[in-house]
Amino acid sequence: MNTLHHANPNTALTNPADETIFALARETLDPPLPPEALGPSRELSWQRHEGQGVFPAVARDYAVYTPENLDPATPAALLVFQDGRFYTDEKFRAPAMLDALIASGAIPPLVAVFVQPGDLPGNPAQSRGNRSVEYDTLGDAYARFLLEALLPEALAGLNVSTDPRQRAICGMSSGGICAFNVAWERPESFGKVISHVGSFTNIRGGHVLASRVRGAEPKPLRIFLQGGAQDLDRPAGNWAAANFDMATALRHRGYDYRFEFGPGAHDLKHGAAVFPATLRWLWR
Numbered sequence: 001m002n003t004l005h006h007a008n009p010n011t012a013l014t015n016p017a018d019e020t021i022f023a024l025a026r027e028t029l030d031p032p033l034p035p036e037a038l039g040p041s042r043e044l045s046w047q048r049h050e051g052q053g054v055f056p057a058v059a060r061d062y063a064v065y066t067p068e069n070l071d072p073a074t075p076a077a078l079l080v081f082q083d084g085r086f087y088t089d090e091k092f093r094a095p096a097m098l099d100a101l102i103a104s105g106a107i108p109p110l111v112a113v114f115v116q117p118g119d120l121p122g123n124p125a126q127s128r129g130n131r132s133v134e135y136d137t138l139g140d141a142y143a144r145f146l147l148e149a150l151l152p153e154a155l156a157g158l159n160v161s162t163d164p165r166q167r168a169i170c171g172m173s174s175g176g177i178c179a180f181n182v183a184w185e186r187p188e189s190f191g192k193v194i195s196h197v198g199s200f201t202n203i204r205g206g207h208v209l210a211s212r213v214r215g216a217e218p219k220p221l222r223i224f225l226q227g228g229a230q231d232l233d234r235p236a237g238n239w240a241a242a243n244f245d246m247a248t249a250l251r252h253r254g255y256d257y258r259f260e261f262g263p264g265a266h267d268l269k270h271g272a273a274v275f276p277a278t279l280r281w282l283w284r
Contacts, residue, residue, distance in 0.1 A: 004229055004240075004261055005261070006244060006247050006248075006261055008257075008258050008259060009251060009257075011256065012256070012257065012258040012281075014277070014280065014284060015280075018280055018281065021034070021274055021276075021277045022260055022274055022277060025260065025262055025270055025273045025274045026260060026261065026262045026263075027262070027263070028262065028263070028273070029262075029263050029264060030264075030269060031262075031269060031270060031272075031273035032273065033092075033272055033273065034097070034272070034273060034274075034275065034276050034277075035100075036096065036100035036101060037092070037093040037096050037097050037100075037272065037275075037276075038093075038096070039099055039100050040096065041093070041095075041096065042065070042095035042096060042099060044063035044064070044065060044088060044095060044114065045063060045064075046062070046063045047061065047062055047063065047064075047154075048060075048061055049061070049062055049149070049150055049153060049154075051149070052149065053148060053149050054142075054145040054149065055118055055130060055134070055141075055145055057121040058118035058119065058120060058121070058130050059118065059119050059125075060115065060116045060117065060118045060119060060150075061084075061085075061116045061125065061126070062113060062114060062115045062116060062150065062154055063088065063113075063114045064111065064112070064114075064154050064155070064158075065095050065098060065111065065112035065113075065114070066111055066158070067098065067099065067102045067103075067109050067110070068099075068103075070109055070111075071109070072158075072159050073159070074109070074159070075159050075160060075161035075163075075166070076108070076110050076111045076158065076159060076160050076161060077107070077108045077109065077111070077160075077161055077166040077167065077168070077283075078110060078111055078112075078113070078155075078160050078161065078166065078167040078168065079098075079110050079111075079113075079167075079168045079169075079170060080112070080113045080115065080146065080151070080167075080168070080169045080170065080190075081094065081112065081113065081114045081115065081170050081171065081175075082115055082117070082135065082170065082171030082172075082175030082178050082179060083116070083117065083131075083171060083172060083173075083175045084114025084115050084116050085116060085126075086172060086268060087114060087170070087268075088114055091268065091269075091272065092268055092271075092272045092275075094112070094114075094275070095112070097275055097276055097279075098110070100276070101276055101279055106276070106279070106280050106283075107279050107283045108166070108283060110166075111155065111158055111160055113150075113151065113154045113155070115146075115150060116128065117131035117134055117135065118130035118131070118134060131174065132203060132204065133204075134178065135171070135174035135177065135178035135199075136174050136177065136178070136199065136203040136204035136205075136206055137204045137205075138181055138204070138205055138206060138208070139181075140185040140186070142178060142181070142182060143181070143182040143185045143189070146182065147186065147189055163191075164187060164189055164190055164191030164220070165191045165192070165220075166191075167189060167190045167191060167192065168190065168191075168193070168194065168282060169182050169183055169190045169192070169193060169194070170193075170194035170195075170196075171194075171195065171196070171198075172195075172196035172197055172198075172268055172271065173196070173198070173199050173266065174199045174203065175196075176194075176195035176196055176197060176198025176199060176200075177195065177198045177199045177200050177206045177209070179193050179194060179195055179198075180193050180195050180198060180200075180223070181206075181209070183219075183223075184209070184221075187219040187220055187221055190221075191220060191221055191222060192221070192222050192223075192224075192283075193221060193222070193223045193224065194224045194271075194278060194282070195223070195224070195225050195226065195243075196226045196268055196270075196271035197226065197227055197228060197231055197239060197243070197266050197267070197268075197271070198225065198239075198242075198243060198246070199236075199239065200237075200239075200242040200243060200245065200246050201234070201236040201237030201238075201239060201242045202236045202237050203236045207236075207237055207242065210245040210248075210249040211249070213246070213249040213250060213252075213253055213255075214249045214252055214253060216253075218253045218254055218255055221255065221256070222255075222257070222282060223250060223255060223256070223257040223258075224257070224258050224260075224278050224281065225243055225246060225247055225250075225257065225258070225259040225260070226243075226260045226261070226262075226270055226271050226274070226278075227239065227240055227243035227244070227259070227261045228240065228261070228262055228263065228264035228267075228270060229261070229262070229263045229264070230263065230265040230266075231243075231265060231266050232266050239266065240261075243259070243261070244259075244261070247259035258281060260274060
């Protein structure tokens with residue numbers, strides 16, 4: 001039994017079926033993948049981005065997902081994943097979930113970009129040596145990298161919406177605080193946020209974000225947070241407590257947000273189990 005609880009605002013409630021999915025995941029240590037994840041695997045083609053500008057000489061892999069029968073005349077929604085390979089592997093299977101959700105009409109047709117952290121010059125691919133600098137550092141550097149360098153390359157030739165209400169950003173751990181920080185810095189570019197076990201702790205000063213939320217006028221963001229009772233407890237902070245702190249700051253300022261807290265650890269099991277419900281909630 002999960003004895004910790006956060007009361008989400010009534011405006012965050014969704015349909016009864018998804019409320020049941022959320023409730024079950026809150027009480028399950030090892031929830032299974034949802035049915036939407038069990039469809040055929042979708043192989044993505046990974047490309048190599050060579051860094052210039054914000055992160056010069058820092059290279060990384062990225063992959064672009066497009067649904068079948070995407071109408072080129074209609075701007076597609078956008079979903080950008082940090083630590084992209086975490087979300088495409090067999091433990092999460094985001095492409096299969098997107099296929100199922102789009103085919104059913106539960107969410108609009110969208111393009112997804114799965115972005116890996118940067119590899120430092122001279123280091124092998126997937127070494128991810130620039131990850132903390134990119135993800136845990138507050139400010140607009142990573143947002144500028146996405147908007148000025150990576151996304152123009154990844155989305156070339158695709159008709160993608162510029163409406164922030166149709167653009168979401170997602171990540172786990174340091175990628176979670178990164179997703180939040182990008183939208184915080186650029187709400188005109190991303191209006192939806194998904195943070196799985198986000199590192200709102202003092203790795204590189206991220207513990208101050210909740211205070212900034214409390215002290216600033218609300219921004220036009222819809223935010224989904226997920227945390228776990230067995231998350232990390234390190235000198236940089238307590239991850240569970242930090243996510244509660246962020247959730248209560250969002251509640252204090254009247255944000256459109258939802259916080260799902262379960263018994264899990266610093267992983268994507270809970271986030272994967274509720275991911276279809278999360279996307280339906282974000283695009284409700």
